[in-house]
Amino acid sequence: MSWWQTVAATLVEEFSDLTDVAQLTRFSVRMLLAALLGGLLGWEREQKGKAAGLRTHMLVAVGATLFVMVPQQAGTSAADLSRVIQGVIAGIGFLGAGSILKGSDEEHVKGLTTAANIWLTAAIGVAVGLGRETSAILATLLALVVLVFLSRVEQSGKD
Numbered sequence: 001m002s003w004w005q006t007v008a009a010t011l012v013e014e015f016s017d018l019t020d021v022a023q024l025t026r027f028s029v030r031m032l033l034a035a036l037l038g039g040l041l042g043w044e045r046e047q048k049g050k051a052a053g054l055r056t057h058m059l060v061a062v063g064a065t066l067f068v069m070v071p072q073q074a075g076t077s078a079a080d081l082s083r084v085i086q087g088v089i090a091g092i093g094f095l096g097a098g099s100i101l102k103g104s105d106e107e108h109v110k111g112l113t114t115a116a117n118i119w120l121t122a123a124i125g126v127a128v129g130l131g132r133e134t135s136a137i138l139a140t141l142l143a144l145v146v147l148v149f150l151s152r153v154e155q156s157g158k159d
Contacts, residue, residue, distance in 0.1 A: 017073060027069060034065035034128040037140045038121045044147050050114045052099050057121045060095070064088050064125025072129070085126055092122040117143070 038061025046053030096115035127136040
């Protein structure tokens with residue numbers, strides 16, 4: 001075997017955590033679905049001129065999915081995976097907290113809906129990573145109903 005065949009074989013062995021087409025397809029579909037669902041929620045925020053928009057939500061969803069899928073691939077136990085999910089939930093809270101701004105009076109707070117949306121986007125990413133795609137899609141649709149239609153109800157109540 002030539003030196004380049006040895007190098008190629010080593011690279012394939014070292015960088016092949018997705019060992020067959022089925023695993024590669026499952027991984028790719030889940031990551032793309034997470035990006036799409038996060039993108040839908042981020043697009044809605046972007047349309048309203050919020051700081052955390054399309055790219056932020058897509059990255060949060062993809063990141064949460066990756067945090068779940070990699071330990072699953074490594075064969076971690078359910079208890080260990082539960083701790084990973086707890087870490088994602090706690091960690092994403094810090095990102096969401098960064099989007100909240102408090103004004104001078106107690107009633108003037110901005111960014112709570114965006115923070116909640118970031119948190120939900122991470123939960124959707126976790127669901128996708130766990131293979132609960134239908135649950136993730138339904139949660140995304142419900143979130144869009146809350147963000148789009150209930151916003152209109154709130155606005156009509158203020159008029």
